[in-house]
Amino acid sequence: MAVTTPQASASETATREIFMSEALREAIDEEMTRDPTVFVVGEEVGVWGGAYAVTQGLLEKWGPDRIVDTPIAEAAIAGLGIGAALTGSRPVAEFMYSDFMGIAMDQIVNQAAKNRYMFGGKAKLPLTYRAPFGAGTGNAAQHTQSLEAWFVHVPGLKVITASTPYDAKGLLKSAIREDNVVIMFEHKAIYAMRGHVPEGEYLVPIGVADVKREGDDVSVITYARQTHHALEAAEQLAAEGISVEVVDIRSLYPLDTDTILRSVRKTHRAVVLYEAVRFGGFGAEIASQIQELAFDDLDAPVLRVGAAHAPVPFSEPLEQASFPDTAQVVEAIRQSLQGLY
Amino acid sequence: MAEQQPVSTNGRAGGDDASNGVLEQLTDDQLRWIYQIMRRIRRFEETAEEAFRAAKMRGALHFYIGEEATATGVCAALDDGDFITSTHRGHGHCIAKGARMDKMMAELFGRTTGYCGGKGGSMHIADIELGNLGANGIVGAGIPIATGAALGSKLRKDGKVTVAFFGDGAGPTGAFHEGVNVAATMNLPAVFVCENNQYGMATHADFANAAPIHNRGAAYGIPSASIDGNDIFEVYATAKEAIDRARRGEGPTLIESRTYRHKGHTVLDQKNYRTREEIAEWVSRDPIERFVKAVNEAERLDEDDFQAIDGQIELDIEHAVAFAEASPWPTVDVIERDVYVE
Ligand SMILES: Cc1ncc(C[n+]2csc(CCOP(=O)(O)OP(=O)(O)O)c2C)c(N)n1
Ligand SMILES: [Mg+2]
Numbered sequence: 001m002a003v004t005t006p007q008a009s010a011s012e013t014a015t016r017e018i019f020m021s022e023a024l025r026e027a028i029d030e031e032m033t034r035d036p037t038v039f040v041v042g043e044e045v046g047v048w049g050g051a052y053a054v055t056q057g058l059l060e061k062w063g064p065d066r067i068v069d070t071p072i073a074e075a076a077i078a079g080l081g082i083g084a085a086l087t088g089s090r091p092v093a094e095f096m097y098s099d100f101m102g103i104a105m106d107q108i109v110n111q112a113a114k115n116r117y118m119f120g121g122k123a124k125l126p127l128t129y130r131a132p133f134g135a136g137t138g139n140a141a142q143h144t145q146s147l148e149a150w151f152v153h154v155p156g157l158k159v160i161t162a163s164t165p166y167d168a169k170g171l172l173k174s175a176i177r178e179d180n181v182v183i184m185f186e187h188k189a190i191y192a193m194r195g196h197v198p199e200g201e202y203l204v205p206i207g208v209a210d211v212k213r214e215g216d217d218v219s220v221i222t223y224a225r226q227t228h229h230a231l232e233a234a235e236q237l238a239a240e241g242i243s244v245e246v247v248d249i250r251s252l253y254p255l256d257t258d259t260i261l262r263s264v265r266k267t268h269r270a271v272v273l274y275e276a277v278r279f280g281g282f283g284a285e286i287a288s289q290i291q292e293l294a295f296d297d298l299d300a301p302v303l304r305v306g307a308a309h310a311p312v313p314f315s316e317p318l319e320q321a322s323f324p325d326t327a328q329v330v331e332a333i334r335q336s337l338q339g340l341y
Numbered sequence: 342m343a344e345q346q347p348v349s350t351n352g353r354a355g356g357d358d359a360s361n362g363v364l365e366q367l368t369d370d371q372l373r374w375i376y377q378i379m380r381r382i383r384r385f386e387e388t389a390e391e392a393f394r395a396a397k398m399r400g401a402l403h404f405y406i407g408e409e410a411t412a413t414g415v416c417a418a419l420d421d422g423d424f425i426t427s428t429h430r431g432h433g434h435c436i437a438k439g440a441r442m443d444k445m446m447a448e449l450f451g452r453t454t455g456y457c458g459g460k461g462g463s464m465h466i467a468d469i470e471l472g473n474l475g476a477n478g479i480v481g482a483g484i485p486i487a488t489g490a491a492l493g494s495k496l497r498k499d500g501k502v503t504v505a506f507f508g509d510g511a512g513p514t515g516a517f518h519e520g521v522n523v524a525a526t527m528n529l530p531a532v533f534v535c536e537n538n539q540y541g542m543a544t545h546a547d548f549a550n551a552a553p554i555h556n557r558g559a560a561y562g563i564p565s566a567s568i569d570g571n572d573i574f575e576v577y578a579t580a581k582e583a584i585d586r587a588r589r590g591e592g593p594t595l596i597e598s599r600t601y602r603h604k605g606h607t608v609l610d611q612k613n614y615r616t617r618e619e620i621a622e623w624v625s626r627d628p629i630e631r632f633v634k635a636v637n638e639a640e641r642l643d644e645d646d647f648q649a650i651d652g653q654i655e656l657d658i659e660h661a662v663a664f665a666e667a668s669p670w671p672t673v674d675v676i677e678r679d680v681y682v683e
Contacts, residue, residue, distance in 0.1 A: 047614055048543040071513030071549035072480045072541060100479065103515070138400035140462045142478030310677045314400060314462030315451030321673040 016199060021191040023165035024054045024130075027172035028092060030201070032062060035090055038176060041068040041080055042094030042130075051096045052132055052191045074100045078107035078129070082115070085127040085181075092176060098131035098185060099145050112181045113156030127182070128175045133161075134187040134225055134275055135323050141311035144319075146276035151183050152253045152285070159252040160206055161185040163227035165195035167250055170204025178206065187225040187275075209256035211263065215245035218333050219263040221286050222273040223249045226324060230273055233329035244333060252282055260286065261294050268299040269336045275323045278306025300339055305332045360635050363574035372642055375417055375573055377650045379409040379629045381657070382433045385442050388658050389432070389449055389463075393608050397666070398449050400462050405433035407571075407603035410628035411536050412437040414576025415504055418584050424472045424490045424503040426483030429464050430536075430602070431476030434506050438473045440466070446661040452668035459671045460679070472501075480541070481514030483507060484533065488520045491529035491593070502587045504532045504580075510541025512550040512557075521595065525561040530587035532580065535597045536570065542606045543614035555597035563593050570598030571628040574635070600628075 018026075032038045040055055046069040049056035059067040070077055074095060081093035095101050101108060108129070116123045135144040152159050158180055162168035168186065175182035212227055213234050220230040227248045234244035247263050249256060264270045270290050272283040287302040307323040364372075386404045393402055405412070408430075416425070416437035427434040435445060440456070448455025449463050456466045467475035474490060477483045487505030494501040511517050512535065524531045535554050537546050546554075558565025564583070568575045576598060583594035601623035605611065636642050 044542050044544065048612060069544060069548075071544065072510045073513045073515070075515055076513075103479075138462070140400065140464055140478060141460075142464070143401075308676045310680045311460075313460040313671075313676060314457070314465070315459030315671050316399060317451075317670050318459065318673065318676050322676050 016197060017194045018165055018197050019191065020162070020165040020168050020186070020193050020195070021052055021054050023169035023195075023197050024172055024186065025056065025058065026197070027169045027176070028055065029058065029061070031173055031176040032058075032066060037088060038090045038092065039066040039068060039084075040092045040094065041070060041084075042077055043070055043072055043096050045069060045094050050094065052186075052188060054130075054186075054191070055094070074103035075107050078104035078112065081127045081129065082107060082112050082125060085125040086115070086123055090126045090176060092128045092130060095129065095131040097143050098133040098147055099142050101131060101147065108151070108157070108183075109154050113154045117156060124179050125181050126179045128172070128178070129181070129183045130172075131183065131185055132188045132191070133185045134189055135307070135312045135319060136189045138314065138316065138319065140314040144312040146274070146307070148185055148252055149276055149280065149282045152282055156181065158182040158206060158254065159185070160250060161187065161224040161252065162250060163190070163212070163224055163248050165193065165197050167204050167210065167248070169197055170202055171206065171250060174203045174206050177203075182206065185224065190225050190228070204250070207251045207254035207256055209247055209249045209251070209259035211245060211259065212248045213244065213246040215243035215267065217243045217267055218269040218271060218336050219245045219247055219260075219267045220271045220273055220329065220333065221247045221249060221260055221263070223252065224275065226273045226275050229324060229326045229329050232326040233333060236326070236330055237333060242333070242337065249286070255285070255289070257289055257293065260290065264290055264294050265297045268297055270298070270302045271305060271329070271332045271336050272302060273305045273324060273329055273332070275307055277309055278304055279309050281306050300336050303332050303336050305329060360572075360574035360639070361578075363578045364635055364639050364641065367577075369642060371417065372636055373646060373650060375413055375577075376629075376632065376636075376642075376647065377654070378413045378416070378437050379573070379632065380651060380654050381442060382406075382409045382412070382436045383629065384654050384658050385436060385445065385661070386432055388662060389446070390608060392449070392662065398451065400464075401429070402449070402463050402608040403430040403606065404602065404604040404608065405430050407623065407627065408536055408538055408600045409433055410573040410576050410632070411534065411570045411598045411600055412506065414573045415506070415532075415534055415580040417577050418581035419472075419502065419504065422472060422499075423501050423584075424474055424487070424494075426474045426487040426490070426503070426505045427476040428483060428506055428508055428511075428536075429476065429478055429480070430508065431464070431466060435466050435468070435473055435476070438468070439471045440468055440473065442657055443661040443664040446665040447668050450665040450668070451670065452665055453671045454664065454668040458675065458679075481507060481511035481516035484511065484514075484516050484520035485523070487531055487533070488524040488529060491524060491531035491587075492527060494530055495527070500588060502530045502532065502584050504534055504584070506534050506536060508541055509535060509537040509539070509546035509554065510544065510549060511535070512546070512554045521557070521561055521563075521593070524593040525563045528590070528592040530590070531593040532583045532587055533593060533595045534580070535595070536600060537597050538600050538602045540602070540606070540615070543612055553597065555595060558595040561595070563595060565595035565597070567597045567599065570600030571626050571631060573628055573632050
């Protein structure tokens with residue numbers, strides 16, 4: 001993995017496993033310790049401890065001047081982040097659900113993303129927005145969306161997302177240290193996933209993809225929770241002698257095109273997997289880059305696997321079938337290999 | 342009761358009569374309706390909670406228990422064709438606007454026979470024909486929609502009134518300001534009913550709102566009232582006055598109804614942001630018990646009335662659960678259906 005080396009001694013940390021929510025909390029806590037201008041702001045981040053418990057215990061530790069509970073006011077939360085960042089603070093602003101970013105869209109898109117550029121490079125916005133996203137929770141159409149494509153379309157924003165607790169911590173720490181606006185999307189279904197996180201300091205750089213599994217026959221390019229579906233599919237197909245490479249892009253913008261192309265030039269086949277609505281989703285950008293830059297290396301069209309063209313339905317059988325699962329990934333890989341399009 | 346420009350003269354200014362004369366103006370049928378609706382809301386939710394705990398349903402359930410008098414008192418003052426917009430805590434509004442419990446229960450169970458065919462769940466029940474323009478997962482979002490419904494009524498001259506229900510947590514939203522201000526500038530037939538149940542999740546209403554919500558009526562130049570939301574008679578009288586006013590073309594009113602949710606924010610909430618004493622104090626002001634006491638003291642209705650209503654509700658509830666459980670799950674071919682008019 002392309003990360004900086006952990007500083008803790010291998011013996012004490014080799015097996016430490018924590019939840020993704022804890023990994024994110026550690027990232028925030030460590031950066032707050034490192035830099036007194038870092039503060040957290042959002043709805044229910046303090047007394048409640050965050051809707052997904054990411055900021056649990058931080059109010060008790062840091063007090064209300066650095067863990068700032070707000071009323072329900074997403075436009076204000078986005079704007080509080082901008083104003084504080086412009087004037088010397090380093091805010092970590094949380095949207096309780098990424099769906100609510102719609103309310104804050106002007107502040108994010110017309111203000112945060114553009115200030116520096118419009119002001120001729122004179123403004124600096126060391127600002128991180130965090131937002132849970134993704135489906136599978138039974139919370140219906142207004143609490144389950146994957147809206148990352150909205151934001152990667154806006155120059156001035158960086159967009160990242162993690163599939164493991166290790167990456168989550170390292171990416172969020174990098175985001176907080178960035179002098180740019182970074183939006184970190186956190187998939188709700190994997191907050192409670194455990195994974196290895198070493199004790200001590202490390203960063204995962206923004207803009208660097210990670211090959212989560214090496215393989216020779218097909219590349220699955222993906223991110224966030226879908227990485228796990230890709231890994232499961234790879235495991236299943238390995239039993240049949242099919243070798244799948246899984247690339248977790250981790251960063252949507254900037255996109256590590258080199259790692260993607262290196263993989264595709266090796267396997268000659270690509271399946272792009274994402275949980276957002278397939279039509280017009282970020283996977284289209286990845287697929288397009290692959291065919292533009294590696295057309296001659298391809299033995300099959302680049303396939304996209306994404307969600308249905310519908311809001312996320314409530315009822316369990318509908319919801320589960322509305323976005324990609326492992327079986328659909330397996331199917332797409334087979335299609336790519338067999339040339340059944 | 343009204344601290345700003347009063348809309349009601351039925352204030353709780355004293356006297357022995359708990360209802361300040363409102364009860365006397367209601368017919369026996371109206372009293373039965375009120376009791377029936379409040380009890381239906383409560384029993385529906387108690388039953389839904391059992392089903393949730395038995396893992397028969399999933400997602401987020403926000404219970405209205407303790408707040409029944411607000412939806413019931415307001416809807417008692419609405420005509421059948423009038424409109425409401427609702428919230429994430431919407432079961433009470435649905436039932437008070439006349440929704441069927443079997444179709445609601447089936448929706449919570451995610452079945453085809455539910456109000457939304459299983460696509461919406463608890464947070465998105467709507468029944469446009471009944472005038473329920475929908476529960477809402479986005480805090481504050483129903484307010485501008487209510488303003489729009491009221492604008493439509495004004496343009497079509499259909500004589501209808503729209504009520505927006507929203508929580509104290511919606512007070513801080515931009516949607517509140519934009520929706521109420523527009524309604525006031527256009528003098529629309531809308532009534533904005535803030536259900537101040539003291540908290541939005543763990544956040545106290547007074548923390549979230551810089552000044553009392555009902556104070557804002559003055560800022561928009563519209564009448565406002567702050568009422569005891571657990572007193573069905575006060576809710577009804579205040580809502581009636583506001584609704585009549587709207588229907589006469591005299592513009593919107595803002596009502597802040599002080600109440601309390603007995604349960605957590607969602608069925609899963611076990612956080613400690615309220616004291617046991619506070620909860621007990623509000624539970625002792627239970628709106629249904631207060632209604633029954635007032636009716637008994639006024640020697641209206643008799644035990645048989647209450648028993649008959651309760652008995653029927655139990656049958657309806659039993660039916661609702663059986664209906665929901667027996668109903669088919671939706672099949673995947675409907676996932677992309679109803680995204681657009683075909
Ligand atoms: C715009 C928006 N922000 C945040 C949320 C998350 N959320 C759901 S309910 C709620 C509290 C709402 O409080 P209130 O309006 O008082 O209604 P109550 O739950 O008390 O009935 C919050 C923060 C949301 N649904 N929508
Ligand atoms: Mg509330």
